[in-house]
Amino acid sequence: MSSGPRFDMDYFLELAIGGLTRGSIYALIALGYTMVYGIIELINFAHGEIYMIGAFTALIVASVLTMNGMTGVSVLILASVVAVLYAAAYGFTVEKIAYKPLRQAPRLSPLISAIGMSIFLQNYVLIAQTSDFLPFPNLLPVLPFMEPYSHIMGSTELIIVLTTALATAALTFFIKFTKLGKAMRATAQDRHMAMLVGVNVNRVISNTFIVGSALAAIGGVLIASHIGRINFSIGFITGIKAFTAAVLGGIGSIPGAVLGGLVLGWTESFATGYVSSDYEDVFAFCLLVLILIFRPAGILGRSSVQKV
Amino acid sequence: MKASAEFIKSFFISLWFMLLTFPILVIRVNTIEKVVEWRWRNMAFIGIGSFLLSFVWRWLLSRKEKGRQPAETGNVETLPLGRRLLAEPRIYRPALTALALFTIAFPLLFSSYQTNIMTTALIYVMLGLGLNIVVGLAGLLDLGYVAFYAVGAYSYALLNHHFGLGFWAILPVGGLLGALFGILLGFPVLRLRGDYLAIVTLGFGEIIRLILENWNAFSFGPSGIANISRPGLFGISMTLNEATIYIYYLMVALCLFTIFVVNRLQDSRIGRAWIALREDEVACQAMGIDKTRTKLTAFALGATWAGMVGVIFAAKTTFINPACFTFMESAMILSIVVLGGMGSIAGVILGALILILTPEYLRAFSAYRMLLFGTAMVLMMVFRPQGIVTNIRRVYRYGTKGKESRPAQA
Numbered sequence: 001m002s003s004g005p006r007f008d009m010d011y012f013l014e015l016a017i018g019g020l021t022r023g024s025i026y027a028l029i030a031l032g033y034t035m036v037y038g039i040i041e042l043i044n045f046a047h048g049e050i051y052m053i054g055a056f057t058a059l060i061v062a063s064v065l066t067m068n069g070m071t072g073v074s075v076l077i078l079a080s081v082v083a084v085l086y087a088a089a090y091g092f093t094v095e096k097i098a099y100k101p102l103r104q105a106p107r108l109s110p111l112i113s114a115i116g117m118s119i120f121l122q123n124y125v126l127i128a129q130t131s132d133f134l135p136f137p138n139l140l141p142v143l144p145f146m147e148p149y150s151h152i153m154g155s156t157e158l159i160i161v162l163t164t165a166l167a168t169a170a171l172t173f174f175i176k177f178t179k180l181g182k183a184m185r186a187t188a189q190d191r192h193m194a195m196l197v198g199v200n201v202n203r204v205i206s207n208t209f210i211v212g213s214a215l216a217a218i219g220g221v222l223i224a225s226h227i228g229r230i231n232f233s234i235g236f237i238t239g240i241k242a243f244t245a246a247v248l249g250g251i252g253s254i255p256g257a258v259l260g261g262l263v264l265g266w267t268e269s270f271a272t273g274y275v276s277s278d279y280e281d282v283f284a285f286c287l288l289v290l291i292l293i294f295r296p297a298g299i300l301g302r303s304s305v306q307k308v
Numbered sequence: 309m310k311a312s313a314e315f316i317k318s319f320f321i322s323l324w325f326m327l328l329t330f331p332i333l334v335i336r337v338n339t340i341e342k343v344v345e346w347r348w349r350n351m352a353f354i355g356i357g358s359f360l361l362s363f364v365w366r367w368l369l370s371r372k373e374k375g376r377q378p379a380e381t382g383n384v385e386t387l388p389l390g391r392r393l394l395a396e397p398r399i400y401r402p403a404l405t406a407l408a409l410f411t412i413a414f415p416l417l418f419s420s421y422q423t424n425i426m427t428t429a430l431i432y433v434m435l436g437l438g439l440n441i442v443v444g445l446a447g448l449l450d451l452g453y454v455a456f457y458a459v460g461a462y463s464y465a466l467l468n469h470h471f472g473l474g475f476w477a478i479l480p481v482g483g484l485l486g487a488l489f490g491i492l493l494g495f496p497v498l499r500l501r502g503d504y505l506a507i508v509t510l511g512f513g514e515i516i517r518l519i520l521e522n523w524n525a526f527s528f529g530p531s532g533i534a535n536i537s538r539p540g541l542f543g544i545s546m547t548l549n550e551a552t553i554y555i556y557y558l559m560v561a562l563c564l565f566t567i568f569v570v571n572r573l574q575d576s577r578i579g580r581a582w583i584a585l586r587e588d589e590v591a592c593q594a595m596g597i598d599k600t601r602t603k604l605t606a607f608a609l610g611a612t613w614a615g616m617v618g619v620i621f622a623a624k625t626t627f628i629n630p631a632c633f634t635f636m637e638s639a640m641i642l643s644i645v646v647l648g649g650m651g652s653i654a655g656v657i658l659g660a661l662i663l664i665l666t667p668e669y670l671r672a673f674s675a676y677r678m679l680l681f682g683t684a685m686v687l688m689m690v691f692r693p694q695g696i697v698t699n700i701r702r703v704y705r706y707g708t709k710g711k712e713s714r715p716a717q718a
Contacts, residue, residue, distance in 0.1 A: 107503070
């Protein structure tokens with residue numbers, strides 16, 4: 001700290017890769033925000049908590065498995081699969097309880113309900129588990145061929161970036177080419193019209209929550225392995241940042257969420273690397289305020305005209 | 309036949325919740341000692357609880373559906389019983405007198421510990437009424453309300469610490485600084501849609517807290533500021549007990565002032581503009597209301613109140629640190645407004661007293677406090693979005709009886 005920031009190439013690359021990793025995870029969580037917002041125009045405040053629950057479930061499953069003598073990649077795969085399933089189930093249930101009865105209500109109501117849900121889920125995990133930070137085992141395998149580059153990019157980083165790329169590609173394919181994906185796009189464009197042509201809108205909304213929550217859980221497992229510790233409140237800040245990423249890229253747009261995640265990741269990484277590490281979270285919020293002032297539609301978003 | 313179908317439905321719901329809460333609620337891993345604790349009892353609780361609650365849930369939902377029909381036809385003739393009782397002068401006059409006497413006699417009847425709790429509750433009443441201007445009247449969701457509260461508290465603490473300025477000098481300054489911050493934040497953001505406002509105010513609240521935590525030279529960092537002087541009364545020196553009672557009466561007076569102001573605001577031109585804006589922005593603009601300026605006034609006024617209460621808070625506790633101003637505080641004030649009834653003064657007061665006093669007196673509750681707040685927010689929105697106390701809205705009707713105005717339910 002006393003020598004001040006370094007300005008050589010290696011450090012720059014390290015920060016760039018760090019930002020890429022961080023940004024990938026924001027992108028994974030931002031996808032859930034952007035999909036839900038695209039369809040029912042609601043900021044799902046509980047989404048960050050879904051990601052936290054995903055990470056907790058993975059930790060619990062992984063710990064139980066390792067204590068029963070399991071090791072290696074099988075623990076990672078089992079823990080991730082269970083985490084994804086559970087997060088999806090939580091996302092589905094949250095929608096059914098807190099948002100579905102409020103479809104016809106004024107805009108403020110589902111938003112307050114979402115905040116209530118977020119507070120509820122945080123405290124549910126706090127009471128059921130613990131308020132302490134729990135160490136999270138690094139489940140991701142160490143890839144031997146990354147060894148020479150480990151001072152810049154470790155195998156964990158590589159896996160995170162690749163997983164995000166894969167998940168985004170799969171999601172894009174799903175939205176573009178499957179029947180359910182088409183139904184989602186139709187619902188996002190015009191819910192009533194979609195209903196008229198025979199789309200089961202309630203099911204589409206449920207599925208959106210399921211897919212978004214599953215992606216958040218993947219993000220949860222990855223970030224927890226990367227940082228190495230979790231507690232009940234991790235979902236809050238990460239959730240806001242992921243939302244920032246979604247707004248940054250243009251809310252409702254899937255490539256936008258990824259781009260926004262990466263831009264946010266790099267901003268944070270370079271700002272903490274070259275300016276100050278004390279204000280890590282402040283940079284993200286300042287970025288959010290600035291975008292909302294100067295380009296509220298986001299980088300890739302189209303500005304929408306309110307229909308009367 | 310129908311009953312058995314209901315039972316099967318509830319059975320599956322309870323199975324679903326048992327499965328859903330299984331890893332978090334049943335398993336607890338101790339990673340240091342490498343032991344797994346299985347808490348099967350929790351699963352039984354969840355199973356039975358969700359089985360029973362699912363009936364209640366469905367019953368309430370169906371009741372809500374039924375309740376919607378008469379409201380849509382516009383013939384809400386019967387007022388709720390509580391409202392009818394209060395409309396009767398023979399009942400509300402003695403009730404109000406009794407309440408006033410109780411409020412005045414409170415510190416004489418109870419210990420200073422109780423008085424202190426009551427003062428805290430009154431602080432939240434004032435905060436709730438301030439936020440009620442923003443959320444309840446103008447319909448702007450402010451999730452960073454605590455930031456303005458922090459601005460007020462820190463302005464008193466710092467000015468007192470560095471320059472020795474007194475409480476009465478800073479009280480308006482705290483309010484003004486709150487308003488200033490409100491305008492600074494509101495001006496760029498209020499052009500945007502409501503949900504963006506929510507997230508930006510949330511971010512702003514966090515920024516303020518992080519700055520207070522990290523900027524040691526300015527705010528003394530996480531350790532906070534201690535030995536803030538209590539409010540004075542013409543230089544009379546008071547014992548701790550007397551000071552507590554004095555602050556209590558001060559709070560009562562300020563609450564009355566707040567109630568007066570909010571009540572007057574509600575029926576003023578600007579207050580009606582807020583309510584109209586809450587209901588329909590586009591129609592409002594078509595009627596020639598300056599959207600941004602109207603919203604900004606609400607935002608700044610709400611912030612003024614938070615700033616003033618912040619000064620009182622700092623003077624009451626004589627110690628503040630950034631941990632007093634977390635998002636949970638904002639969430640608590642918001643749930644006061646939501647639970648009590650958005651836009652209703654009596655509702656907000658009731659909400660604050662319930663939410664602050666219940667955990668104080670039912671200690672067993674206090675661990676579950678935030679859990680219950682969250683639950684209450686969701687349930688209120690789903691089943692009773694108007695809150696405990698419904699805000700009476702004036703409705704002007706054209707009818708055979710000529711121009712008469714009568715209250716109807718919103």
